[in-house]
Amino acid sequence: MLIKKSIDTKEKFRILTQDSQYDLACACGTNDSDRRHRSEDDKWIYPVSLGNGRTTFLFKTLLSNACSNNCKYCPIRASNDLRRCSLTPEETVKVFMEYYGAGKVSGLFLSSGVMGNPDNTMESINKTAIILRRKGFRGYVHLKVMPGASNAAIEQAVSLASAVSLNIETAGEKHFNKIASGKNYMDDIIRPLKYISKLTEKGSLFDRIKHTTQFIVGASDETDKEIVKYFWGLYKRLGLSRVYFSAYQRGLGTNDLPGENSSSSNSDILLREHRLYQADWLVRKYGFTENDILFEKDGNLSLKYDPKEYWAINHPAYFPVNINRTDKYELLRVPGLGQVTIDRILELRRNGIMIKSLQQLGKIGKRLKKAEQYVRFGY
Numbered sequence: 001m002l003i004k005k006s007i008d009t010k011e012k013f014r015i016l017t018q019d020s021q022y023d024l025a026c027a028c029g030t031n032d033s034d035r036r037h038r039s040e041d042d043k044w045i046y047p048v049s050l051g052n053g054r055t056t057f058l059f060k061t062l063l064s065n066a067c068s069n070n071c072k073y074c075p076i077r078a079s080n081d082l083r084r085c086s087l088t089p090e091e092t093v094k095v096f097m098e099y100y101g102a103g104k105v106s107g108l109f110l111s112s113g114v115m116g117n118p119d120n121t122m123e124s125i126n127k128t129a130i131i132l133r134r135k136g137f138r139g140y141v142h143l144k145v146m147p148g149a150s151n152a153a154i155e156q157a158v159s160l161a162s163a164v165s166l167n168i169e170t171a172g173e174k175h176f177n178k179i180a181s182g183k184n185y186m187d188d189i190i191r192p193l194k195y196i197s198k199l200t201e202k203g204s205l206f207d208r209i210k211h212t213t214q215f216i217v218g219a220s221d222e223t224d225k226e227i228v229k230y231f232w233g234l235y236k237r238l239g240l241s242r243v244y245f246s247a248y249q250r251g252l253g254t255n256d257l258p259g260e261n262s263s264s265s266n267s268d269i270l271l272r273e274h275r276l277y278q279a280d281w282l283v284r285k286y287g288f289t290e291n292d293i294l295f296e297k298d299g300n301l302s303l304k305y306d307p308k309e310y311w312a313i314n315h316p317a318y319f320p321v322n323i324n325r326t327d328k329y330e331l332l333r334v335p336g337l338g339q340v341t342i343d344r345i346l347e348l349r350r351n352g353i354m355i356k357s358l359q360q361l362g363k364i365g366k367r368l369k370k371a372e373q374y375v376r377f378g379y
C-alpha cells in the first residue's frame, strides 16, 4: 500500500474528510441530506443537532485512510485502489484549533482506518486528544474506538473523550462474516462494545461519556427485524446512548458482497435507513418496545408506511382515542401527533380548554391531517 507523505496538510484533509463521510455515528447532520452533502469548501465541517433544537458544527476527519483491514463494504479497504495518506496528531490539532479559534467548529470527531494494528491506531487517536486537552480545549471530542482495541487503549480514549463509538456494523456474527471476514465479531466488536459499556455505565467514573454505534444497512442480507432486535439489546442491555444507521450504497464494495447482488435499489436502502431511524425514535422517545415495531412478511419495515402508522393500521381496536382524555403515552401512538402537538394538547387540557377540532392544535398540514381518522373529541 502506497502512503503519500509528501502531500500537504490541506490536501490530506481533503482526502481524509471525503473518506470519513460514511461514518455517521456522531450525531452529524440535522437531516439525511446534511449528513451526505456539505459545502464544497471546508468539507470537514459537519452540522450537528443539539438537544435544544439548535445546530452546531463538528470538525470531522480520519487520521488515516491507510487501513490494513479488508471489510468488503468499505471504500477504504486495503484492496481498494485509492490515494492513501495519514495525518499526525500534531497536524490534526493545529488545523482543528485554527477552525475552532475562528469560531467555525465547536468540537472534533476523529476516526481512522486501522494503521497496522488497532492499538497503534488508538495511540495516534488518543495522542491527538491528549494534545488537544493539554492545550486547554475542554469542548466536544468524539473518538472512534478501533475494532480489536485493547482494554487499556479503550480506557484511555474514554478518559479523554466526550463520546466514543465503535461500529457494530451488522446484526450478528453470521452477517458480519459475510461482509468483514478479516475481523472477529465477538473479539473485535462485541468485547470492546461491552467494555465501553462497563466503563460508561450509570454510577461509574465515566458515566457522562456518550457511547454510540452504527449499523451499515443493506451491505449484508440482514432484515430490519434483525437490526431492531440488536439495537433494542444495545439500548437495554449495554446502555448505549445512540444507535446510527448508514445505508450501504451499491458500487462502494466488492462484487461478492450480498448487498451488491440484492434486488433493492440504492433509494430503497436509503428509505430503509430512514425507517430504522423512525423505529429508533419510537423506542427512545415514544415508549415503543421491540415488540411494538412491526414488519412486513419479508422481515423488513414497511417502505410505504412509517413504523408508527404501520402499528396503528395493525391495531384498529386501539382507535379512535379521545384527545381530551387519553394520557400522553397513548397519544404518542397516534399517527400525525408528535411531541410538540401533544404538549399543546396537554397545555390546553391543563387550562381547562375543551379540544373540539384539530385546528386548535395548529395549522393542518399533511402530518396533522393524518391524525384525523385516529382521534375523537368527546369528554
Ligand code: SF4
Pocket (backbone or CB within 6 Å): 067, 068, 069, 070, 071, 074, 075, 076, 077, 078, 112, 113, 114, 147
Ligand atoms: S476496519 Fe474500518 S476502515 Fe478498515 S476496512 Fe474495515 S470498515 Fe474500513
